[in-house]
Amino acid sequence: MTLLELKNVTKHYSPAVAPALADISFSVNEGEFISVIGPSGSGKTTLLRTINRMVELSGGEITFAGVSISRLRKSELRKLRSKIGMIFQHYNLVDRMSVIENVLHGRLGHKSTLAGILGSYTLAEKEQALRIIQMLGLDEYINKRCDQLSGGQKQRVGIARALVQNPKLILCDEPIASLDPSSAKIIMDYLKNISRDLGITLLVSLHQVDIALKYSDRVIGVNRGTIVFDGKPDELTRERVSEIYGFDAGDLMINLGESEGYAS
Amino acid sequence: MQVDVFRKRRNNALIFFGVLALLTAGAIVVTQYDVEKGFTSLGKAFVWGAANLYPDVKSLAKLPDILAKLRDTVLISVAATSAAAVFSLALALAGSRATRIHRSFTLVARGIASFFRNMPLVAWAMVLMLAFSQSSLTGFLALFMGSFGFLTRAFMETIDEVGDSSVEALKATGAAYLHTIFQAVLPSSLPQIVSWLLFMIETNIRDATLVGFLTGTGIGFSFDVYYKAFNYHAASLVVVVTVLTVLIMETVSNTVRRMIL
Amino acid sequence: MMEIDESIEVWGKMGKRDGGNNLRPLIAKPLDRATLAIRLTLFVLAGMTTYTFLTLGSNGVNVAQATAETLSNFATMFLHPYSHHLTVWDAFYEVLITLGLAYLTTVLGGVLALFLGLMAAQNLAPKWLTNIIKSFVAVIRAVPTILWVLIFAVAAGLGSTAAVIGLTFHSVGYLTKAYSESFEDLDRSVIEALRATGANWWQVVFQAVIPSSATYLLSWTFLRFEINFGNAVAMGAAAGAAGIGFDLFMAGGYYFDLHEVGLITYLVLAFAIVMETAATYMKRRLQSGE
Secondary structure: OEEEEEEEEEEOOOOOOOOOEEEEEEEEEOOOEEEEEOOOOOOHHHHHHHHOOOOOOOEEEEEEOOEEOOOOOHHHHHHHHHOEEEEOOOOOOOOOOEHHHHHHHHHHHHOOHHHHHHOOOOHHHHHHHHHHHHHOOOHHHOOOEHHHOOHHHHHHHHHHHHHOOOOOEEEEEOOOOOOOHHHHHHHHHHHHHHHHHHOOEEEEEEOOHHHHHHHOOEEEEEEOOEEEEEEOHHHOOHHHHHHHHHHHHHHHHHHHOOHHHHOO | OHHHHHHHHHHHHHHHHHHHHHHHHHHHHHHOOOHHHHHHHHHHHHHHHHHHOOOOOHHHHHHHHHHHHHHHHHHHHHHHHHHHHHHHHHHHHHHOOOOOOOHHHHHHHHHHHHHHHHOOHHHHHHHHHHHHOOOHHHHHHHHHHHHHHHHHHHHHHHHHHHOOHHHHHHHHOOOOHHHHHHHHHHHHHHHHHHHHHHHHHHHHHHHHHHHHHHHOOHHHHHHHHHHHOOOHHHHHHHHHHHHHHHHHHHHHHHHHHHHHO | OHHHHHHHHHHHHOOOOOOOHHHHHHHOOOOOHHHHHHHHHHHHHHHHHHHHHHHOOOOOOOHHHHHHHHHHHHHHHHHOOOOOOOOHHHHHHHHHHHHHHHHHHHHHHHHHHHHHHHHHOOOOOOHHHHHHHHHHHHHHHHOOHHHHHHHHHHHHOOOHHHHHHHHHHHHHHHHHHHHHHHHHOOOHHHHHHHHHOOOOHHHHHHHHHHHHHHHHHHHHHHHHHHHHHHHHHHHHHHHOOOOHHHHHHHHHHOOOOHHHHHHHHHHHHHHHHHHHHHHHHHHHHHHOOO
16 A cells, blocks of 8 residues: 655755755655665755655655645645654754653644644553653653763654654654664664554664665665665665765675675 | 964964053053053041041931932832833744744844934933933833843843744644744743843843933932032932842842842 | 543553552642742743842933934934035944954953963863963953043043053953863864874874864954954943944033934944855855855
8 A cells, every 4th residue: 555655856955056956766665664875965854844744845746545735725734744764863842841742742743733742641641652762761761961962862852753643654864863873773672563463664774784775675776866676685786885885885885795794 | 383382372372462461552642541640539538438438327317308308219210110021022023933923023123122222321311311300210111121122122131032942833733823922932932031030120220320310300319409508418328228229139130030040 | 632531541450550649749730940940040040030120210211302313313313314524434434443453352352362272171281280370360350341442541541542452451351261162172082182192282282172163263252353343442432442433422411413423323234234144154154164
């Protein structure tokens, strides 16, 4: 079942420079774990952000759960965003607030303006947040301020905030780029669990080819704003990788055979 | 090569200090500052100060009066700062990168802040005096205007420093504009904002003396009255009381700052 | 909402941990010290402000009428600036005098503060000395500038000499604090390394401390110059020092000439904004590490 469909999506930040996205089309089925790989500046980040309209499209069309998103009005856009979780490279938490408060921020999309301003949540919402926090192994830190957490813990809070939205899709923008290898593995394992056990669709941008191969059902390779590869991990050959990354592929390919360390 | 670098640096330093000295000489000529008199009167002032500028027993009788004026000055400073802070915060939110409604708001907010901040306090006081005469309102409004400009700029910088990452995250969950402000921007920037508030109150207590001088209110007026009546003992009592107030205020705000930052 | 919850229940049973009802007490949110301090501060300030508004009399002034009058005064002032007593060039020269006052007091204050700042920096001077200097300049700072000027005016007479000394005093207090804090930011190991080579105190200061904090010193000094410009205008008005402040005071408080107040205000604003822009530019360069 198709959850998300992009048709001829383009994005120009300025008419003077080359487009960030040029004629991107692909569709995503419910429950898929998709990695988007490509060199820095290739458009991965822009691509993810067009899906929840954090970045406005210049052309083309995106359909999410049967609804075309590009012409949604303000309140409809809020509703759309509340169904799509997002995880960031730099976690984007409110550092001075506690873990539970940050997780509950995921409910703001469902709240009235006043309730959201006052930060008053229902008992059901709090219980759900607690279950998710527990699931992510953060129960000891519930009332800790987020600036006291390690990077890996912060990213787990970020995941919890996305999960508490009850999303159909989670967009992960370089979720492990700021983490050390062991924290990165923990985060990727959690994402895999979320995809497998909760059936949530994941679209993850990564710059480590080996990790993308290890964890995902499908890999999309982006270069200069266009899709140059879209297929199963085992179809990704050396030649295709060098097509995605250009000339430096040799170094990356060494990792292809050594990715056992990341097994889930 | 090496020698050249050293020579160049020495030449630069020479030019820098040369210009500095030249400008100083120019400034002395323009302002008609009497260097010799400056030095001699500095000594004279200390001799005179030691002989006259201390509160004596008789002047202590004025203390209740002075304290009442001091109370007015402190209250006006706090009220002017707090009231200005409310308006400043609104303008700063409208103008900051992460929270602005439109790009152009930043420039407008900056312009307004700059206008109010750079407008001389004397001009505010003089113009307000014309209509509000010698009332506490004159002092309050004059301080309000200056604080509004300063705080708007300070708050804008604070909010910009907090950055827009958490705002972006909240927007992505479908949160409304006001949610991002109350759940992300304010919680992150409030400690710094409070710190600026306390700083502004300190500054305003000092500036209130000047404004009081011009508008005939508060502790500045007390000093003026005693000073012009050659009652230096009472005038020095005003100085002592003011110094103590500012020092206490500084200590309190440093303590609060340590707790919140 | 239920779908995810159910799946999470399943996940919970898959071996991790059992989510029970004992979670509820955890929801109670403890207030940390910082939040408490912020709330208390804001509460006290709000209370004082309310009290002030309720008690401070308007001295028989009709507020609505006075507000309307003030607005029309502002309109006259800003929309019809014009000069009766001063030519524009006179006014310009008066601003130059004010600038001169600001410059002189900043340079004098800066030189004195440099030495005091070295003696007040904890990584350069013994603790007893830094404590003495720091308390000394704290007291100097606490005395409003106008009081300094008037105190010196008794010995030197009202005029620029008293203004220069008074303004310098306050600048010394301010800059000593700023400089010493800049010195303290310097890495202890740098000083240690130079000390280890056998350099004496003065060599350390001139070869390491001052060069590495020079940009900060300059930026603080420039900021003080900006403040002193404002102060010099005020001293002209309140303490009879020469410069544009005196003309502003005469126009506003003596001739009640709003047109002239407007002209002078525009002139002062223009100079102040140029300086502010320069200061911002300097600060940006400083932050980008050039």
